[in-house]
Amino acid sequence: MRMIALALLLPTLAQAEEVAQIGVDWMGNDIVIEAVADPVVGGVTCHLAYFERSVLDRLSQGNWFEDPSNSAIQCSRTGPVDVGTLRPGTPEDVFSEGRSLLFKSLRIKRIYDAENRVLVYLAHASELGEGSAKMSMSTVPLLAGEVIAKPAP
Template identity: 35%
Template sequence: MKKLVLLSLLALTGCGGDDVAKVSLGLFTTKDVVIDARQDPKIPGVTCYISRIEADLSLADPSDMSIACRQTGPISAAEIASIDKSKGGEVVYKESLSILFKNLKVRRIYDAEHQTLLYLSYSTKESSGSHKHALSAVPLYGTDAWQTSGAVNN
């Protein structure tokens, strides 16, 4: 029975991906800081690093997370043309964090005025009176996308 519960929990925690690091929070805890690298599926020249707490023997992982996104390859004007440019942007990554309907989502939002890609990570379930979230920005300055969109804005 215990094995079945553990296997179910592992299946629901959203495994897979590019695990970069796992750092223990101490000798007498089952919690670790996990760092994952995720490429934007529509803009592969952007990689986001997401750090979060993973609680191995808990039914729910904490909602705290951090995100840092960087340009790690070329970004083209065609890639920028293909993304959702609405105020709400689009979800580019989603991972289940518990069996209690809590997800970690990363949403890409395009700031046309400043020619910057914003990546918002957030928990879909309120924790301690707050929906935990973090923000990272990737400017298009110096990319093919900047030059093309810059010429349109001038």
């Protein structure tokens, strides 16, 4: 019951849809590309690419439970964009996916830069004990006719 209540309190995060999987070596390691539509803004789709280790690589490296934090992101306008409900300058979660058995995830955050009329999307790893400097960023400029939230005082 507590888990259901907790799930209702958490913000709705986007679901990823796999677009492609590209083999990169003979051990079976892949680069996975996923499409992630922004569930709040609408009209923006991000493509996230990340490395996925094979079972053979996990066994040979001795690190069974963890994938690397490397990722790349590119976001594009795919329809009308509405930023009327966003809080300028406040990072908001768009997507999160586990990258190890415990405590490590790959995340996408959105930041609304109202002054420059841009949505900024940041892909980064999040770890409980140790942060990672590995990140990737993409921006989506807002058009003149789109709803613009008022900057916070």
